Amino acid sequence: MTSTHFFNGRTDNGYGTVLAAVALVLAGTIFYIDTFTKIEGAIAVLYVIALLLLGDILTARGHVTGCVVAVVLAAASYVYAHSDALIDLQSLLRLSVALAALVITTSLLMRNEASRSELIATNAALRESESRYRAIFDRTKVALWERDYSSVREILLSLKAQGVDDIREYARQQPEIVDRCVAAVRTVAANEAAVELLGRNAIDQTPGSLRRILPPGDETFLDLMEAMFQGRRSFSDSVTVVGDDGEKKLVLLTVSFPEDATAFNRVVTGMVDITQRELAQKALQDARAELAASSRTAAIGALSTSLAHELNQPLGAIIVSAQTLVRWLDRDPPDLAAAKRATDRIVRDGERASEIIKQTRSRIEQTQSEPTSVDLVHLVEETCAIMDAEFDGHRVKHKIIASKSVPQVIAMRIELQQVLINLVTNAIQALANSRQANPQVNIEVRPGDGDQVVISVADNGPGIAEDAVDKLFAPFFTTKETGMGIGLSVCKTFVEAIGGRLTARNNASGGAVFELSLPLVGAKKHETQYA
Template structure:
């Protein structure tokens, strides 16, 4: 909004001209004097000369000269005065001897005066409406500025016009996937950010950025954005896609060096020429994020301690229950050896001892199997599971992890994926474990390329398998690790227990499926598992 609009006076009083208050009194007097002189001159020429033209039409000049100095009522009175002078001049000059041409000329003059009056009245009404609209606009601008300046949240006005033109040019060149373009050109996102300029901020923004005054925040926004934050690329994608708004998390570097976490909200205008003033709102959630991170760390440590205690209790339970059959196996084996060591050997007694050894060995195996079943099979609640819904729910659960690792998830679903039958909680734990491993594997990957792809392929036949693949963009799986990846207690993570992948494979195999891992030909690791389709539900 220009400052001129703010200087427009309040609505004119009823009956006053739209511009009377703004015309200097001396100028108003000069205009009226000029109108008077013109009116007198026209009357004299029309009345006392032999000019045969429609001289009275020139009363229009009188009205035009004085239109800005009269109100609506005054303009009507002026028009009546001019018309009266034209009629008076007609009777003085022609009287009862007036011919048809004189009458026509008088009628033309009166029509011209009437038409000019109507047009001038309409012009006054238009000016009055324009003044009122500008005054209302000025009041609205003043209210907006008051709300903007006094808002307790950080508000920015930013110029996106240059970067929008740049993104539109890329679209015309055939670039449709902005994320892929950014991965192929690492400096692209930063170059775009340099083109976004801050034109105005409120006091809350200066306080958020630890700046002495709001003016210090004006200019390129690049200096306040950490280099590894994926949020700017997401904003650029929203601009390129023509979105009306954007919401998400972002990082902000304050003047004192502290990196803040903010909730970001942007409302994009509909018209291209309005991108010079885009309103951006930010809410500082750094403290809340820190509390959440502390809670997650405590939960992770408690979960690790719980797993360790569970493993210890399980080990003690298995050792207690298996001790007796193993002792019986050893005793029967020794007995068998003694019978065979006799001279001559008592083969029949040795066979009976060997049979008891087999029996006790099978009993030990059953104890192990039963304990495993208590952990995986007996405590589960199998149901038909829609993998699309489960994966989308899992991605939502990992929102904080994704934000912490500055990563994104891309999901790819086959057109028709039948449900599978499994325990929902156990299968979701498998997905969380595999996706979390993928996030950790991308810790050293460039922020713009941290993408986790989760794809689901439907079966080729009703009774075939449904496959789920989770691919990261990390370094892949080293050859020396590949063979031992699913071994219990084997881990490459510092402080890890090495049980996650082993439990994942055991869980998947419990439902009749399989789990494998490999290095993708384009880089990164791919964990893929398959489960039988639930044919009862599919049919």
């Protein structure tokens, strides 16, 4: 075995060597006193000090080896000192206390080493995540900003606390509130594409710099305030902005609001120049894809930072409890009750650190490995919020119709949401290709027959061709010029896998209707699918 099996290599050679030498000398001194002097007491407990000195430089295997060496030395001292009478109750009790202290200390040191290694790995992941996010942020061709909206959020929360429930009506009565919120926004960072779009106005970090970008009388910021006031996760709209040379440009503005309230000090904002209408559609798609990647990376960076911060407290508490434990054991006689309480605190704080890591991991992972109970009304509302930009981009209105009491279902939430997104997207595309003057999509959630819940997606477009109704869900069948014909087939396969049905028909009043029938929570039909 090499030294790397016993020493973690996190300290420089000189410091580690000094610690190892001091610990060795101390262990030899303790062995001499315990073996060749007549001092009564649990002298062997002092081996704990040597183990603690080595705590920063040993691996888990090194800690175990150090403990074994200390135990052997303590036992050898006892045998030598009591060779004439090996059975001495008081001496055996002192030896037992010393051995227990050595084992507990080693266990704590190993736990601390594992936690420290995990923290180091987390910090490394944080640096990598931040570097990846910064690379995306700086190099993308989409104009991106990080802006501080925390003060705006506090103003809006204050208004809610005062009983305001319609921010737009309040702004009509108190127009200065918009100027106050604009002045509260501060630019944190901007990439090169932002500077190319707006010139030096893009990197002006003084509070209220948005005033120089938005033309007088523009209500886009009020729309954004309304989105924040209503708790929406994103805002998207076309807006006219002014560069530092006075040139006005029509841009697509997209703002992604974080779920974490503490992250409003770095809200990702994107703008795409859509002045050239022939490039508008392609620019729109690229902006959404790159902005979504930036937002996800920023969220992971924020979660990693939060994890590193939150782990400091339980790890610090573990160290304090370990030091307290040593003091209780050093007493003569040792206070074992107090030592047990300190040990319980160490276990509690260790479990808390583990729980923090589990919670953070579940927030980062966007998929679920097990089916869960799903609130369909909430899922539909969330899906429509995700699709807001699509609705607005194609000028399609939508309406959610939900019964007062809709039971929950068991399903894989993410996959079920993808089915809804697919159906809503198809409806929007069908309306976009029609000549409907008032395009509308209605999403209804209602109890079905027996143990079923029904979600219907209906549009007022051209409907489904008669010769296509029976083939809609067949693999590779499509009515679109650029379609692949697998979306509806995959949707139907997933819905049937959880015991449901997916059907399509034409509405008597015009347009197409897609209906999902899903089994309720606890329905036997569904349970057999996952048995």
